[in-house]
Amino acid sequence: MVELSRKQREIQERTREILRVAKPILLAEGFQALTMDRVASLMEYAKGTIYGHFSNKEEIVLALALEAMRLRQKLFQKAASGTGLARRRIMAIGLASEFYTQRCTEEFQVEQWMRHSNIWDKSSPDRQTLIRNCEAGCMQIVSELVREGQAVGDLPTLERMSPEEMVFGLWAITFGSQILTASSPSLTALCIIDPIRSTRIHCCQLLNGFGWQPIHSVEEYLGMVDELSAEFHPQFEQIQREYR
Amino acid sequence: MVELSRKQREIQERTREILRVAKPILLAEGFQALTMDRVASLMEYAKGTIYGHFSNKEEIVLALALEAMRLRQKLFQKAASGTGLARRRIMAIGLASEFYTQRCTEEFQVEQWMRHSNIWDKSSPDRQTLIRNCEAGCMQIVSELVREGQAVGDLPTLERMSPEEMVFGLWAITFGSQILTASSPSLTALCIIDPIRSTRIHCCQLLNGFGWQPIHSVEEYLGMVDELSAEFHPQFEQIQREYR
DNA sequence: GTCAATTATTGACGCCTCGTCAGATTTTAC
DNA sequence: GTAAAATCTGACGAGGCGTCAATAATTGAC
Numbered sequence: 270m271v272e273l274s275r276k277q278r279e280i281q282e283r284t285r286e287i288l289r290v291a292k293p294i295l296l297a298e299g300f301q302a303l304t305m306d307r308v309a310s311l312m313e314y315a316k317g318t319i320y321g322h323f324s325n326k327e328e329i330v331l332a333l334a335l336e337a338m339r340l341r342q343k344l345f346q347k348a349a350s351g352t353g354l355a356r357r358r359i360m361a362i363g364l365a366s367e368f369y370t371q372r373c374t375e376e377f378q379v380e381q382w383m384r385h386s387n388i389w390d391k392s393s394p395d396r397q398t399l400i401r402n403c404e405a406g407c408m409q410i411v412s413e414l415v416r417e418g419q420a421v422g423d424l425p426t427l428e429r430m431s432p433e434e435m436v437f438g439l440w441a442i443t444f445g446s447q448i449l450t451a452s453s454p455s456l457t458a459l460c461i462i463d464p465i466r467s468t469r470i471h472c473c474q475l476l477n478g479f480g481w482q483p484i485h486s487v488e489e490y491l492g493m494v495d496e497l498s499a500e501f502h503p504q505f506e507q508i509q510r511e512y513r
Numbered sequence: 514m515v516e517l518s519r520k521q522r523e524i525q526e527r528t529r530e531i532l533r534v535a536k537p538i539l540l541a542e543g544f545q546a547l548t549m550d551r552v553a554s555l556m557e558y559a560k561g562t563i564y565g566h567f568s569n570k571e572e573i574v575l576a577l578a579l580e581a582m583r584l585r586q587k588l589f590q591k592a593a594s595g596t597g598l599a600r601r602r603i604m605a606i607g608l609a610s611e612f613y614t615q616r617c618t619e620e621f622q623v624e625q626w627m628r629h630s631n632i633w634d635k636s637s638p639d640r641q642t643l644i645r646n647c648e649a650g651c652m653q654i655v656s657e658l659v660r661e662g663q664a665v666g667d668l669p670t671l672e673r674m675s676p677e678e679m680v681f682g683l684w685a686i687t688f689g690s691q692i693l694t695a696s697s698p699s700l701t702a703l704c705i706i707d708p709i710r711s712t713r714i715h716c717c718q719l720l721n722g723f724g725w726q727p728i729h730s731v732e733e734y735l736g737m738v739d740e741l742s743a744e745f746h747p748q749f750e751q752i753q754r755e756y757r
Numbered sequence: 758g759t760c761a762a763t764t765a766t767t768g769a770c771g772c773c774t775c776g777t778c779a780g781a782t783t784t785t786a787c
Numbered sequence: 788g789t790a791a792a793a794t795c796t797g798a799c800g801a802g803g804c805g806t807c808a809a810t811a812a813t814t815g816a817c
Contacts, residue, residue, distance in 0.1 A: 299634070300631060301631065304773090304774060305775075305776080314795080314796090316796085317777080317778085320776070320777085321794080324776085387629070387631070412704075427731060428732075430711070433703055433705050434705050434706070437711050438711065438714075440693065441686050441687075441689030442682065442715075444685075445684070445687075445692070446689070448689070449685060452628060452630075452633075458649075459652055460675045460678070462675070462678070463673075463678075467674070467681050468682075468685070470671070470682075471681075471686075475686075475718055478719055478722035487672075549804070549805080550803070550804090558766080559766060559767040559768055560768070560804090560805085561766065561807085562766055564805070565765080569804080569805080
Protein backbone atom coordinates (compact mmCIF):
# COMPACT_ATOMS: atom_id res chain seq x y z
CA MET A 270 0.00 0.00 0.00
CA VAL A 271 1.16 3.46 -0.86
CA GLU A 272 1.11 6.14 1.79
CA LEU A 273 -0.96 9.08 0.64
CA SER A 274 0.20 12.61 1.24
CA ARG A 275 -2.01 15.05 3.07
CA LYS A 276 -2.90 16.70 -0.23
CA GLN A 277 -3.83 13.42 -1.81
CA ARG A 278 -6.05 12.59 1.12
CA GLU A 279 -7.70 15.96 0.83
CA ILE A 280 -8.44 15.34 -2.80
CA GLN A 281 -9.85 11.94 -2.05
CA GLU A 282 -12.01 13.43 0.66
CA ARG A 283 -13.27 16.01 -1.78
CA THR A 284 -14.29 13.32 -4.21
CA ARG A 285 -16.49 11.89 -1.48
CA GLU A 286 -17.77 15.36 -0.71
CA ILE A 287 -18.82 15.84 -4.33
CA LEU A 288 -20.82 12.66 -4.16
CA ARG A 289 -22.41 13.77 -0.90
CA VAL A 290 -23.48 17.02 -2.52
CA ALA A 291 -24.62 15.48 -5.79
CA LYS A 292 -26.71 12.64 -4.38
CA PRO A 293 -29.59 14.65 -2.90
CA ILE A 294 -29.81 16.76 -6.06
CA LEU A 295 -30.04 13.70 -8.25
CA LEU A 296 -32.61 12.06 -6.00
CA ALA A 297 -34.80 15.05 -5.38
CA GLU A 298 -34.65 16.82 -8.69
CA GLY A 299 -33.41 14.34 -11.24
CA PHE A 300 -30.49 14.13 -13.56
CA GLN A 301 -31.02 17.32 -15.51
CA ALA A 302 -31.00 19.31 -12.29
CA LEU A 303 -27.60 17.91 -11.43
CA THR A 304 -25.30 20.42 -13.12
CA MET A 305 -21.62 20.82 -12.62
CA ASP A 306 -22.03 24.54 -12.00
CA ARG A 307 -24.43 23.84 -9.22
CA VAL A 308 -22.24 21.26 -7.56
CA ALA A 309 -19.29 23.61 -7.86
CA SER A 310 -21.06 26.58 -6.36
CA LEU A 311 -22.53 24.48 -3.54
CA MET A 312 -19.06 23.23 -2.72
CA GLU A 313 -17.52 26.67 -3.17
CA TYR A 314 -15.04 25.42 -5.72
CA ALA A 315 -14.65 26.34 -9.35
CA LYS A 316 -16.17 24.11 -11.98
CA GLY A 317 -12.78 23.11 -13.30
CA THR A 318 -11.94 21.61 -9.94
CA ILE A 319 -15.00 19.39 -10.06
CA TYR A 320 -14.03 18.33 -13.55
CA GLY A 321 -10.70 17.28 -12.11
CA HIS A 322 -12.55 14.62 -10.13
CA PHE A 323 -15.21 13.56 -12.60
CA SER A 324 -14.91 14.20 -16.28
CA ASN A 325 -18.65 14.63 -16.66
CA LYS A 326 -21.79 14.40 -14.60
CA GLU A 327 -22.57 10.90 -15.79
CA GLU A 328 -19.42 9.75 -14.02
CA ILE A 329 -20.79 11.16 -10.79
CA VAL A 330 -23.92 9.09 -11.20
CA LEU A 331 -21.95 5.95 -11.88
CA ALA A 332 -19.76 6.59 -8.87
CA LEU A 333 -22.86 6.91 -6.72
CA ALA A 334 -24.24 3.76 -8.29
CA LEU A 335 -21.12 1.80 -7.49
CA GLU A 336 -21.42 2.75 -3.84
CA ALA A 337 -25.04 1.70 -3.93
CA MET A 338 -24.25 -1.64 -5.50
CA ARG A 339 -21.59 -2.36 -2.92
CA LEU A 340 -24.26 -1.96 -0.28
CA ARG A 341 -26.48 -4.35 -2.16
CA GLN A 342 -23.64 -6.85 -2.40
CA LYS A 343 -23.04 -6.66 1.35
CA LEU A 344 -26.70 -7.35 2.04
CA PHE A 345 -26.58 -10.34 -0.27
CA GLN A 346 -23.46 -11.64 1.42
CA LYS A 347 -25.08 -11.39 4.81
CA ALA A 348 -28.17 -13.21 3.57
CA ALA A 349 -26.16 -15.98 1.95
CA SER A 350 -24.08 -16.51 5.07
CA GLY A 351 -27.13 -17.53 7.10
CA THR A 352 -27.75 -21.05 8.30
CA GLY A 353 -29.95 -23.81 7.00
CA LEU A 354 -30.67 -25.22 3.58
CA ALA A 355 -29.69 -23.48 0.39
CA ARG A 356 -33.33 -22.86 -0.47
CA ARG A 357 -33.80 -21.05 2.80
CA ARG A 358 -30.74 -18.95 2.19
CA ILE A 359 -31.93 -18.08 -1.28
CA MET A 360 -35.13 -16.86 0.29
CA ALA A 361 -33.01 -14.67 2.54
CA ILE A 362 -31.42 -13.17 -0.54
CA GLY A 363 -34.85 -12.39 -1.87
CA LEU A 364 -35.46 -10.59 1.39
CA ALA A 365 -32.18 -8.73 1.07
CA SER A 366 -33.24 -7.58 -2.35
CA GLU A 367 -36.61 -6.54 -0.98
CA PHE A 368 -34.94 -4.69 1.88
CA TYR A 369 -32.70 -2.90 -0.55
CA THR A 370 -35.58 -1.74 -2.70
CA GLN A 371 -37.79 -0.81 0.22
CA ARG A 372 -35.43 0.57 2.81
CA CYS A 373 -32.47 1.68 0.78
CA THR A 374 -34.73 3.62 -1.53
CA GLU A 375 -32.11 6.16 -2.39
CA GLU A 376 -29.54 3.60 -3.40
CA PHE A 377 -32.11 1.72 -5.43
CA GLN A 378 -33.05 4.94 -7.20
CA VAL A 379 -29.45 5.73 -7.97
CA GLU A 380 -29.10 2.31 -9.55
CA GLN A 381 -32.03 3.14 -11.79
CA TRP A 382 -30.33 6.29 -13.00
CA MET A 383 -27.22 4.33 -13.81
CA ARG A 384 -29.22 2.08 -16.12
CA HIS A 385 -30.29 4.96 -18.33
CA SER A 386 -28.44 4.46 -21.58
CA ASN A 387 -27.89 8.20 -21.84
CA ILE A 388 -25.91 8.07 -18.66
CA TRP A 389 -24.28 4.69 -18.96
CA ASP A 390 -22.96 5.32 -22.44
CA LYS A 391 -21.29 8.59 -21.55
CA SER A 392 -19.29 7.30 -18.64
CA SER A 393 -15.86 5.75 -18.74
CA PRO A 394 -15.28 2.07 -19.50
CA ASP A 395 -13.28 1.76 -16.29
CA ARG A 396 -16.17 2.71 -14.12
CA GLN A 397 -18.49 0.53 -16.19
CA THR A 398 -16.22 -2.41 -15.54
CA LEU A 399 -16.21 -1.78 -11.80
CA ILE A 400 -19.98 -1.85 -11.82
CA ARG A 401 -20.18 -4.95 -13.98
CA ASN A 402 -17.84 -6.73 -11.60
CA CYS A 403 -19.96 -5.80 -8.66
CA GLU A 404 -23.04 -7.08 -10.46
CA ALA A 405 -21.26 -10.29 -11.29
CA GLY A 406 -20.30 -10.56 -7.61
CA CYS A 407 -23.94 -10.32 -6.56
CA MET A 408 -24.88 -12.93 -9.09
CA GLN A 409 -22.16 -15.28 -7.99
CA ILE A 410 -23.39 -15.24 -4.43
CA VAL A 411 -26.72 -16.55 -5.63
CA SER A 412 -25.39 -19.03 -8.15
CA GLU A 413 -23.21 -20.59 -5.47
CA LEU A 414 -26.37 -21.36 -3.54
CA VAL A 415 -27.92 -22.93 -6.59
CA ARG A 416 -24.83 -25.09 -7.00
CA GLU A 417 -25.08 -26.08 -3.37
CA GLY A 418 -28.73 -27.03 -3.77
CA GLN A 419 -27.82 -29.18 -6.75
CA ALA A 420 -24.85 -30.75 -4.95
CA VAL A 421 -26.97 -31.69 -1.95
CA GLY A 422 -29.58 -33.16 -4.27
CA ASP A 423 -32.40 -30.81 -3.32
CA LEU A 424 -32.55 -29.23 -6.75
CA PRO A 425 -32.75 -31.40 -9.87
CA THR A 426 -30.34 -30.33 -12.58
CA LEU A 427 -31.66 -29.58 -16.03
CA GLU A 428 -30.10 -30.34 -19.41
CA ARG A 429 -28.25 -27.33 -20.75
CA MET A 430 -29.15 -25.01 -17.91
CA SER A 431 -26.36 -23.56 -15.83
CA PRO A 432 -26.86 -22.41 -12.25
CA GLU A 433 -26.37 -18.90 -13.59
CA GLU A 434 -29.26 -19.37 -15.95
CA MET A 435 -31.45 -20.39 -13.04
CA VAL A 436 -30.39 -17.28 -11.17
CA PHE A 437 -31.25 -15.32 -14.26
CA GLY A 438 -34.89 -16.27 -13.70
CA LEU A 439 -34.97 -15.13 -10.10
CA TRP A 440 -33.07 -12.04 -11.01
CA ALA A 441 -35.46 -11.23 -13.83
CA ILE A 442 -38.51 -11.74 -11.68
CA THR A 443 -37.36 -9.56 -8.79
CA PHE A 444 -35.75 -6.98 -11.01
CA GLY A 445 -38.74 -6.88 -13.33
CA SER A 446 -41.16 -6.53 -10.43
CA GLN A 447 -39.15 -3.76 -8.89
CA ILE A 448 -38.91 -1.79 -12.09
CA LEU A 449 -42.57 -2.22 -12.86
CA THR A 450 -43.52 -1.24 -9.33
CA ALA A 451 -41.25 1.79 -9.42
CA SER A 452 -42.27 2.95 -12.88
CA SER A 453 -45.99 2.23 -13.00
CA PRO A 454 -47.54 4.60 -10.51
CA SER A 455 -50.91 3.02 -11.00
CA LEU A 456 -50.37 -0.66 -10.38
CA THR A 457 -53.32 -0.61 -8.04
CA ALA A 458 -55.45 0.62 -10.93
CA LEU A 459 -54.39 -2.58 -12.68
CA CYS A 460 -55.60 -4.64 -9.69
CA ILE A 461 -52.12 -5.27 -8.40
CA ILE A 462 -52.65 -4.48 -4.75
CA ASP A 463 -49.56 -5.83 -3.08
CA PRO A 464 -46.68 -6.23 -5.50
CA ILE A 465 -44.23 -7.26 -2.80
CA ARG A 466 -46.38 -10.16 -1.66
CA SER A 467 -46.97 -11.08 -5.29
CA THR A 468 -43.28 -11.13 -6.00
CA ARG A 469 -42.63 -13.33 -3.00
CA ILE A 470 -45.23 -15.75 -4.23
CA HIS A 471 -43.84 -15.79 -7.74
CA CYS A 472 -40.37 -16.57 -6.48
CA CYS A 473 -41.79 -19.40 -4.39
CA GLN A 474 -43.70 -20.82 -7.33
CA LEU A 475 -40.69 -20.57 -9.59
CA LEU A 476 -38.55 -22.48 -7.11
CA ASN A 477 -41.36 -25.02 -6.70
CA GLY A 478 -41.59 -25.30 -10.46
CA PHE A 479 -37.93 -26.24 -10.59
CA GLY A 480 -38.64 -28.86 -7.94
CA TRP A 481 -36.33 -27.35 -5.37
CA GLN A 482 -36.85 -29.36 -2.17
CA PRO A 483 -38.44 -28.83 0.20
CA ILE A 484 -41.45 -27.71 -1.84
CA HIS A 485 -43.48 -25.11 0.04
CA SER A 486 -47.11 -24.21 -0.22
CA VAL A 487 -47.63 -20.50 -0.65
CA GLU A 488 -48.97 -20.18 2.89
CA GLU A 489 -46.03 -22.00 4.38
CA TYR A 490 -43.63 -19.98 2.30
CA LEU A 491 -45.08 -16.63 3.27
CA GLY A 492 -44.88 -17.67 6.91
CA MET A 493 -41.23 -18.64 6.54
CA VAL A 494 -40.44 -15.39 4.82
CA ASP A 495 -41.90 -13.51 7.78
CA GLU A 496 -39.75 -15.51 10.18
CA LEU A 497 -36.66 -14.97 8.09
CA SER A 498 -37.51 -11.33 7.89
CA ALA A 499 -37.55 -11.03 11.68
CA GLU A 500 -34.19 -12.74 11.80
CA PHE A 501 -32.44 -10.78 9.09
CA HIS A 502 -33.90 -7.32 9.29
CA PRO A 503 -31.80 -6.26 12.27
CA GLN A 504 -28.70 -7.48 10.49
CA PHE A 505 -29.61 -5.69 7.28
CA GLU A 506 -30.28 -2.53 9.22
CA GLN A 507 -26.87 -2.85 10.82
CA ILE A 508 -25.22 -3.06 7.41
CA GLN A 509 -27.21 -0.09 6.21
CA ARG A 510 -26.07 1.96 9.21
CA GLU A 511 -22.43 1.08 8.65
CA TYR A 512 -22.73 2.16 5.06
CA ARG A 513 -23.99 5.64 5.88
CA MET B 514 -66.63 11.32 -37.58
CA VAL B 515 -65.53 14.77 -38.56
CA GLU B 516 -64.37 15.44 -42.09
CA LEU B 517 -60.93 16.96 -42.10
CA SER B 518 -60.03 19.79 -44.40
CA ARG B 519 -57.14 19.42 -46.80
CA LYS B 520 -55.00 21.61 -44.58
CA GLN B 521 -55.81 19.55 -41.53
CA ARG B 522 -54.91 16.40 -43.38
CA GLU B 523 -51.64 17.94 -44.46
CA ILE B 524 -50.82 18.81 -40.88
CA GLN B 525 -51.66 15.33 -39.73
CA GLU B 526 -49.47 13.90 -42.44
CA ARG B 527 -46.62 16.12 -41.31
CA THR B 528 -46.95 14.86 -37.79
CA ARG B 529 -46.38 11.38 -39.16
CA GLU B 530 -43.49 12.66 -41.23
CA ILE B 531 -41.84 14.10 -38.13
CA LEU B 532 -42.01 10.71 -36.47
CA ARG B 533 -40.58 9.05 -39.57
CA VAL B 534 -37.63 11.45 -39.49
CA ALA B 535 -37.09 11.29 -35.75
CA LYS B 536 -37.21 7.52 -35.31
CA PRO B 537 -33.94 6.58 -37.05
CA ILE B 538 -32.10 9.37 -35.25
CA LEU B 539 -33.32 8.17 -31.88
CA LEU B 540 -32.51 4.56 -32.67
CA ALA B 541 -29.13 5.07 -34.25
CA GLU B 542 -27.75 7.92 -32.21
CA GLY B 543 -29.78 8.12 -29.04
CA PHE B 544 -31.93 10.70 -27.39
CA GLN B 545 -29.43 13.50 -27.05
CA ALA B 546 -28.78 13.37 -30.79
CA LEU B 547 -32.44 13.94 -31.45
CA THR B 548 -32.65 17.72 -31.51
CA MET B 549 -35.49 19.84 -32.71
CA ASP B 550 -33.16 21.85 -34.91
CA ARG B 551 -32.02 18.72 -36.63
CA VAL B 552 -35.50 17.40 -37.24
CA ALA B 553 -36.52 20.81 -38.54
CA SER B 554 -33.63 21.13 -40.93
CA LEU B 555 -34.05 17.57 -42.19
CA MET B 556 -37.69 18.28 -42.90
CA GLU B 557 -36.94 21.72 -44.32
CA TYR B 558 -39.29 23.41 -41.93
CA ALA B 559 -38.54 25.97 -39.26
CA LYS B 560 -38.15 24.81 -35.71
CA GLY B 561 -41.28 26.64 -34.63
CA THR B 562 -43.33 24.53 -37.01
CA ILE B 563 -42.09 21.36 -35.38
CA TYR B 564 -42.95 22.80 -32.00
CA GLY B 565 -46.46 23.26 -33.32
CA HIS B 566 -46.74 19.48 -33.53
CA PHE B 567 -44.80 18.42 -30.45
CA SER B 568 -44.15 20.76 -27.58
CA ASN B 569 -40.81 19.13 -26.85
CA LYS B 570 -38.68 16.25 -28.03
CA GLU B 571 -39.84 14.02 -25.25
CA GLU B 572 -43.31 14.16 -26.76
CA ILE B 573 -41.89 12.82 -30.00
CA VAL B 574 -40.45 9.85 -28.17
CA LEU B 575 -43.73 9.13 -26.45
CA ALA B 576 -45.60 9.38 -29.72
CA LEU B 577 -43.21 6.84 -31.24
CA ALA B 578 -43.62 4.67 -28.18
CA LEU B 579 -47.38 4.68 -28.46
CA GLU B 580 -47.14 3.45 -32.04
CA ALA B 581 -44.78 0.75 -30.88
CA MET B 582 -47.06 -0.36 -28.09
CA ARG B 583 -50.03 -0.58 -30.41
CA LEU B 584 -48.04 -3.04 -32.48
CA ARG B 585 -47.29 -5.03 -29.36
CA GLN B 586 -50.95 -5.03 -28.44
CA LYS B 587 -51.92 -6.34 -31.88
CA LEU B 588 -49.43 -9.18 -31.55
CA PHE B 589 -50.84 -10.05 -28.17
CA GLN B 590 -54.37 -10.00 -29.52
CA LYS B 591 -53.44 -12.33 -32.33
CA ALA B 592 -51.76 -14.71 -29.92
CA ALA B 593 -54.69 -14.71 -27.51
CA SER B 594 -57.16 -15.38 -30.31
CA GLY B 595 -55.56 -18.74 -31.08
CA THR B 596 -57.21 -22.05 -30.35
CA GLY B 597 -56.79 -24.55 -27.57
CA LEU B 598 -56.45 -24.33 -23.83
CA ALA B 599 -55.79 -21.07 -22.04
CA ARG B 600 -52.35 -22.29 -21.03
CA ARG B 601 -51.46 -22.85 -24.64
CA ARG B 602 -52.67 -19.42 -25.59
CA ILE B 603 -50.68 -17.85 -22.79
CA MET B 604 -47.64 -19.56 -24.23
CA ALA B 605 -48.48 -17.94 -27.55
CA ILE B 606 -48.46 -14.57 -25.83
CA GLY B 607 -45.02 -15.33 -24.49
CA LEU B 608 -44.02 -15.98 -28.07
CA ALA B 609 -45.58 -12.73 -29.19
CA SER B 610 -43.56 -10.93 -26.61
CA GLU B 611 -40.44 -12.75 -27.74
CA PHE B 612 -41.20 -11.90 -31.36
CA TYR B 613 -41.66 -8.27 -30.44
CA THR B 614 -38.33 -8.08 -28.65
CA GLN B 615 -36.46 -10.06 -31.28
CA ARG B 616 -37.99 -9.02 -34.55
CA CYS B 617 -39.46 -5.64 -33.77
CA THR B 618 -36.19 -4.50 -32.29
CA GLU B 619 -36.77 -0.89 -33.17
CA GLU B 620 -40.14 -0.72 -31.50
CA PHE B 621 -38.80 -2.49 -28.46
CA GLN B 622 -35.97 0.00 -28.25
CA VAL B 623 -38.33 2.92 -28.52
CA GLU B 624 -40.30 1.51 -25.61
CA GLN B 625 -37.12 1.51 -23.57
CA TRP B 626 -36.55 5.19 -24.27
CA MET B 627 -40.06 5.96 -23.15
CA ARG B 628 -39.35 4.40 -19.75
CA HIS B 629 -36.53 6.81 -19.00
CA SER B 630 -37.80 9.03 -16.24
CA ASN B 631 -36.12 12.01 -17.87
CA ILE B 632 -38.29 11.54 -20.89
CA TRP B 633 -41.48 10.27 -19.32
CA ASP B 634 -41.67 13.08 -16.79
CA LYS B 635 -41.32 15.83 -19.36
CA SER B 636 -44.11 14.72 -21.63
CA SER B 637 -47.75 15.62 -21.37
CA PRO B 638 -50.18 13.78 -19.08
CA ASP B 639 -52.47 13.18 -22.05
CA ARG B 640 -49.91 11.19 -23.93
CA GLN B 641 -48.93 9.38 -20.75
CA THR B 642 -52.52 8.33 -20.30
CA LEU B 643 -52.73 7.00 -23.84
CA ILE B 644 -49.71 4.86 -23.19
CA ARG B 645 -50.94 3.65 -19.84
CA ASN B 646 -54.21 2.63 -21.43
CA CYS B 647 -52.41 0.68 -24.09
CA GLU B 648 -50.34 -1.05 -21.43
CA ALA B 649 -53.47 -1.86 -19.48
CA GLY B 650 -54.96 -3.24 -22.68
CA CYS B 651 -52.03 -5.61 -23.13
CA MET B 652 -52.32 -6.71 -19.57
CA GLN B 653 -56.02 -7.32 -19.84
CA ILE B 654 -55.54 -9.66 -22.75
CA VAL B 655 -53.39 -11.84 -20.56
CA SER B 656 -55.45 -11.60 -17.41
CA GLU B 657 -58.52 -12.71 -19.35
CA LEU B 658 -56.68 -15.91 -20.17
CA VAL B 659 -55.83 -16.40 -16.52
CA ARG B 660 -59.47 -15.95 -15.63
CA GLU B 661 -60.40 -18.48 -18.27
CA GLY B 662 -57.89 -20.97 -16.89
CA GLN B 663 -59.38 -20.53 -13.46
CA ALA B 664 -62.95 -20.79 -14.73
CA VAL B 665 -62.20 -24.04 -16.56
CA GLY B 666 -60.54 -25.40 -13.44
CA ASP B 667 -57.08 -25.82 -14.94
CA LEU B 668 -55.55 -23.20 -12.68
CA PRO B 669 -56.11 -23.33 -8.91
CA THR B 670 -57.06 -19.97 -7.46
CA LEU B 671 -55.04 -18.57 -4.61
CA GLU B 672 -56.19 -16.64 -1.56
CA ARG B 673 -55.79 -12.90 -2.11
CA MET B 674 -54.22 -13.16 -5.52
CA SER B 675 -56.01 -11.60 -8.46
CA PRO B 676 -55.52 -12.79 -12.02
CA GLU B 677 -53.73 -9.49 -12.61
CA GLU B 678 -51.29 -10.32 -9.88
CA MET B 679 -50.54 -13.61 -11.59
CA VAL B 680 -49.94 -11.78 -14.84
CA PHE B 681 -47.65 -9.47 -12.94
CA GLY B 682 -45.33 -12.41 -12.39
CA LEU B 683 -45.17 -13.41 -16.03
CA TRP B 684 -44.85 -9.81 -17.02
CA ALA B 685 -42.02 -9.25 -14.57
CA ILE B 686 -40.16 -12.33 -15.71
CA THR B 687 -40.31 -11.57 -19.42
CA PHE B 688 -39.81 -7.86 -18.97
CA GLY B 689 -36.96 -8.37 -16.54
CA SER B 690 -35.26 -10.87 -18.84
CA GLN B 691 -35.58 -8.58 -21.80
CA ILE B 692 -34.17 -5.60 -19.99
CA LEU B 693 -31.32 -7.59 -18.55
CA THR B 694 -30.56 -9.10 -21.93
CA ALA B 695 -30.69 -5.75 -23.64
CA SER B 696 -28.66 -3.89 -21.05
CA SER B 697 -26.02 -6.41 -20.04
CA PRO B 698 -23.84 -6.86 -23.10
CA SER B 699 -21.89 -9.58 -21.39
CA LEU B 700 -24.50 -12.07 -20.24
CA THR B 701 -22.43 -14.82 -21.80
CA ALA B 702 -19.57 -13.77 -19.53
CA LEU B 703 -21.95 -14.52 -16.69
CA CYS B 704 -22.59 -18.01 -18.10
CA ILE B 705 -25.99 -17.12 -19.47
CA ILE B 706 -25.68 -18.60 -22.92
CA ASP B 707 -29.21 -18.57 -24.22
CA PRO B 708 -31.38 -16.08 -22.39
CA ILE B 709 -34.39 -16.68 -24.63
CA ARG B 710 -34.44 -20.39 -23.92
CA SER B 711 -33.90 -19.64 -20.24
CA THR B 712 -36.81 -17.26 -20.18
CA ARG B 713 -39.05 -19.80 -21.85
CA ILE B 714 -38.10 -22.34 -19.23
CA HIS B 715 -38.70 -19.93 -16.39
CA CYS B 716 -42.15 -19.11 -17.65
CA CYS B 717 -42.91 -22.81 -17.91
CA GLN B 718 -41.71 -23.47 -14.39
CA LEU B 719 -43.64 -20.55 -13.01
CA LEU B 720 -46.85 -21.83 -14.60
CA ASN B 721 -46.05 -25.32 -13.31
CA GLY B 722 -45.42 -23.85 -9.88
CA PHE B 723 -48.91 -22.38 -9.90
CA GLY B 724 -50.20 -25.81 -10.86
CA TRP B 725 -51.64 -24.71 -14.17
CA GLN B 726 -52.86 -27.88 -15.90
CA PRO B 727 -51.63 -29.54 -17.97
CA ILE B 728 -48.25 -29.49 -16.24
CA HIS B 729 -45.44 -29.75 -18.78
CA SER B 730 -41.94 -31.04 -18.40
CA VAL B 731 -39.36 -28.61 -19.71
CA GLU B 732 -38.65 -30.81 -22.73
CA GLU B 733 -42.29 -31.09 -23.62
CA TYR B 734 -42.80 -27.40 -23.14
CA LEU B 735 -39.89 -26.39 -25.34
CA GLY B 736 -41.20 -28.69 -28.04
CA MET B 737 -44.65 -27.15 -27.84
CA VAL B 738 -43.19 -23.67 -28.01
CA ASP B 739 -41.41 -24.59 -31.22
CA GLU B 740 -44.66 -25.88 -32.71
CA LEU B 741 -46.53 -22.80 -31.64
CA SER B 742 -43.76 -20.72 -33.03
CA ALA B 743 -44.14 -22.30 -36.45
CA GLU B 744 -47.86 -21.63 -36.29
CA PHE B 745 -47.75 -18.05 -35.14
CA HIS B 746 -44.65 -16.60 -36.71
CA PRO B 747 -46.21 -16.09 -40.13
CA GLN B 748 -49.16 -14.36 -38.52
CA PHE B 749 -46.92 -12.15 -36.43
CA GLU B 750 -44.90 -11.26 -39.48
CA GLN B 751 -48.09 -10.33 -41.27
CA ILE B 752 -49.03 -7.95 -38.47
CA GLN B 753 -45.57 -6.48 -38.51
CA ARG B 754 -45.79 -5.84 -42.24
CA GLU B 755 -49.18 -4.15 -41.95
CA TYR B 756 -47.77 -1.90 -39.28
CA ARG B 757 -44.91 -0.63 -41.42
C1' DG C 758 -61.55 39.29 -57.93
C1' DT C 759 -60.69 41.82 -53.63
C1' DC C 760 -59.58 42.30 -49.03
C1' DA C 761 -59.82 41.76 -44.10
C1' DA C 762 -59.58 38.22 -40.70
C1' DT C 763 -57.73 34.08 -39.44
C1' DT C 764 -54.32 30.71 -39.35
C1' DA C 765 -49.72 28.94 -40.18
C1' DT C 766 -44.74 29.54 -40.54
C1' DT C 767 -40.41 31.50 -39.65
C1' DG C 768 -35.95 32.11 -37.46
C1' DA C 769 -33.49 35.29 -34.50
C1' DC C 770 -33.23 35.66 -29.64
C1' DG C 771 -32.48 34.89 -24.62
C1' DC C 772 -31.38 31.57 -21.58
C1' DC C 773 -29.01 27.65 -20.01
C1' DT C 774 -25.42 23.93 -19.66
C1' DC C 775 -21.44 21.66 -21.10
C1' DG C 776 -16.49 20.97 -21.09
C1' DT C 777 -11.98 23.51 -21.94
C1' DC C 778 -7.77 25.84 -21.12
C1' DA C 779 -4.61 29.79 -20.40
C1' DG C 780 -3.28 32.00 -16.65
C1' DA C 781 -3.21 32.68 -11.41
C1' DT C 782 -2.25 30.49 -7.10
C1' DT C 783 -0.50 27.15 -3.99
C1' DT C 784 2.47 23.36 -2.73
C1' DT C 785 6.57 20.79 -2.90
C1' DA C 786 11.39 19.81 -3.03
C1' DC C 787 15.77 21.21 -2.58
C1' DG D 788 14.32 31.33 -0.46
C1' DT D 789 13.05 29.92 -4.87
C1' DA D 790 12.03 27.37 -8.99
C1' DA D 791 9.41 23.58 -10.70
C1' DA D 792 5.27 21.00 -10.26
C1' DA D 793 0.72 20.57 -9.01
C1' DT D 794 -3.64 22.52 -8.40
C1' DC D 795 -7.36 25.74 -9.00
C1' DT D 796 -9.99 29.23 -11.43
C1' DG D 797 -13.67 31.22 -14.17
C1' DA D 798 -14.36 33.38 -18.68
C1' DC D 799 -15.33 31.44 -23.02
C1' DG D 800 -17.07 29.03 -27.29
C1' DA D 801 -20.22 25.76 -28.79
C1' DG D 802 -24.64 24.18 -29.04
C1' DG D 803 -29.49 22.96 -27.57
C1' DC D 804 -34.07 24.52 -25.80
C1' DG D 805 -38.34 26.85 -26.24
C1' DT D 806 -40.47 31.53 -27.34
C1' DC D 807 -42.63 35.04 -29.88
C1' DA D 808 -42.93 39.10 -32.82
C1' DA D 809 -42.95 39.49 -37.51
C1' DT D 810 -44.15 37.62 -41.92
C1' DA D 811 -46.63 34.75 -45.16
C1' DA D 812 -50.41 31.99 -46.64
C1' DT D 813 -55.20 30.76 -46.57
C1' DT D 814 -59.98 31.43 -46.11
C1' DG D 815 -64.46 33.06 -47.04
C1' DA D 816 -67.70 37.07 -47.28
C1' DC D 817 -68.99 40.26 -50.51
